[in-house]
Amino acid sequence: MATIRLLYFASLREAAGCDAETVDSAAPDLAALYAETAARHGLAWPRERLRVAADGAFARWSDPLRDGGEVAFIPPVSGG
Amino acid sequence: MATIRLLYFASLREAAGCDAETVDSAAPDLAALYAETAARHGLAWPRERLRVAADGAFARWSDPLRDGGEVAFIPPVSGG
Amino acid sequence: MPDNPAAVSVEARFALAEVPFEIAPLRQGLLLAHAGAYASFEGWVRDHNEGRPVRGLHYEAYAALAQAEGQRIVDEAAARFAIAGVHCVHRTGELAIGDLAVWVGVSAGHRDAAFAACRWVIDEVKARVPIWKHERYADGDAGWLHP
């Protein structure tokens, strides 16, 4: 079981109804963590359209959770 | 016979020793006018490396002389 | 092996700005005696987007990651292109029509590298940096852009 700080941005933040939350998860990797999170909040984004960041750097969906870590699901960006 | 105001720029000006002069010429076209001018001043530029302008616009070497006109031989440019 | 052996000495900076910023001093910082060429790009807030009249917008950033990824982009540009300096600043927060949203400035010995690096940086920033645009339309509608 890992304790994770989840960050939400843009439309994901609006869909989740918060900009951050702390969750406990037994998910084996970030992909499974997103599946749990999407189910809990009813997030519509398929994982394939998102990127994931862990502890302030882009990460792979297959990366394991780090207890005490910070994770963000990144919807398509629109800066510039 | 046409009276022509000849303008010289950059290294052509230095080679001619003046920035402008008025000449009378019976040359049938601008190419012949350049040949006369190059011979008179000992200009080293082959005509193929130059462009020619008449009355403030680029012209063709085959254009005839206009009495009272202004002609410039244009060495390769180096602005920018 | 980077294309640019002088990359170690290239000034490469990326920054987020929560309030309007001045380009002039940033450009001045790129004006180096050995650099003969400077190319810049600016993105401004337009009064329309894909045919819809826009009243204003704001940019939200994942600031820590945006800063890190933006810096990675300018560092990559310094290694890829024969440039002397590269600097990019991206606004966050509330912007009005005509406000500057993003600026990229690149100095180089020659114009080929200056143009290429400038174009590459803005393309990468738009593709990779976690910043999101929220537009408000004249008809009262509003929404996040997620291309």
Add this chain to the structure above:
Amino acid sequence: MPDNPAAVSVEARFALAEVPFEIAPLRQGLLLAHAGAYASFEGWVRDHNEGRPVRGLHYEAYAALAQAEGQRIVDEAAARFAIAGVHCVHRTGELAIGDLAVWVGVSAGHRDAAFAACRWVIDEVKARVPIWKHERYADGDAGWLHP
């Protein structure tokens, strides 16, 4: 048939400047509400050219023809590219190291056209406008550049 149907309303200006000029007000003139992208190029006097230390230079122009040909170039850019405005200024006379020699600014709806037009204008200006550079080198030598 021009690519840009709005070309008739594009601001297209070319000027020679005998003394240093300010970019800021010129850029401001290109900042139009419907233009989201701005690309610019600046050519500065470098402290070297092809390996030789340069002390300074001057630009000589055939002013009447340079003005006419420069204006023709920006008018062509306005017809070729989907841009909102294009402006180019080229210095003449005596310049020191670090001085601005030429500036091109282009505003457009999108960055593709802004970059493409900016690059095209500086390339055409360098190839077609009757301006000549005379460089003075640190070793006392000097000469005209005729590429």
